Amino acid sequence: MQNSENIFGVRAILEAIQAKTTIDKVYIQKDSSSDLMKTLVNTLNRERISYSQVPLEKLNKLTPGNHQGAVATIAPIDFLSLETLVEKALETTSNPLFLILDQISDARNFGAIIRTASCTGVHGIIIGKSGAAPVNGDTVKTSAGAVFNVPIAKVDHIKDAIFYLQSSDFQVVAATEKTNALVYDVDFTKPSAIIMGSEDRGINPSVLKIVDATAKLPMHGTIESLNVSVACGAFLYEAIRQRLA
Structure with a gap:
């Protein structure tokens, strides 16, 4: 899912990456080790998208929705090479x-x-x-x-x-x-x-x-x-x- 600044949910973030959405940073819940989360981490590493492992409280502050352990911030600008x-x-x-x-x-x-x-x-x-x-x-x-x-x-x-x-x-x-x-x-x-x-x-x-x-x-x-x-x-x-x- 998505609001004006954030995308939340592992699948939603993966879909956004595939769609070439300009993602600035991803926050991942510490100690989360599901197969889907591993896929997200591998994708972030491959695409060289910055991410941090953070406590659950940090994710809850970023979004009121069901974040499923991952929140991505959308850049309001397009970065240049x-x-x-x-x-x-x-x-x-x-x-x-x-x-x-x-x-x-x-x-x-x-x-x-x-x-x-x-x-x-x-x-x-x-x-x-x-x-x-x-x-x-x-x-x-x-x-x-x-x-x-x-x-x-x-x-x-x-x-x-x-x-x-x-x-x-x-x-x-x-x-x-x-x-x-x-x-x-x-x-x-x-x-x-x-x-x-x-x-x-x-x-x-x-x-x-x-x-x-x-x-x-x-x-x-x-x-x-x-x-x-x-x-x-x-x-x-x-x-x-x-x-x-």
Whole structure:
């Protein structure tokens, strides 16, 4: 069965996948081991659809109906391929600016980032198929509807996306505290992609090894880090300041 945001029931989810419905994430009841559930898990793995095993209480909150141990959230947007995202951006400008989000999992943070990306003219956002926040009602509300205006690409692996962008003459800049360079030291006047890391772990160390530059924001006081959406805004507005100069 289905409502405006969710599909619930194992068979209904399998049918939706077969019908190529844009599913953002699937929540599966922990310790569920029926043959039909195993079929669903195998299908999700094959189609590289993100899923989490959650307690029964979580599923009950997602839907009032008979969920049969599985609920899928429907994305209100269609995701692009990375190749299409880059191609469309280059059709409008020779100097695109992208955001790469490395496992940012909070829907409200994601929405706030999308809103700022829209305000700063970002040409697209790149997220991973696994570990990323769902595009749900909270995302739409926090983005103030910007989620419908900023193109978003889902990729199998963030590292492969970085290699692709680098081969297309983009510089990839990681926002990280593990550097001495400040954001003001980076030249954002060229085609660029800025990576923001997850709320708790930051950017994956293996990703940091392959970027073109790292940069941080100057911090004063006793608190050592900013909320990721706030930090993202600071990086984007520095990029825009340079491009307006």
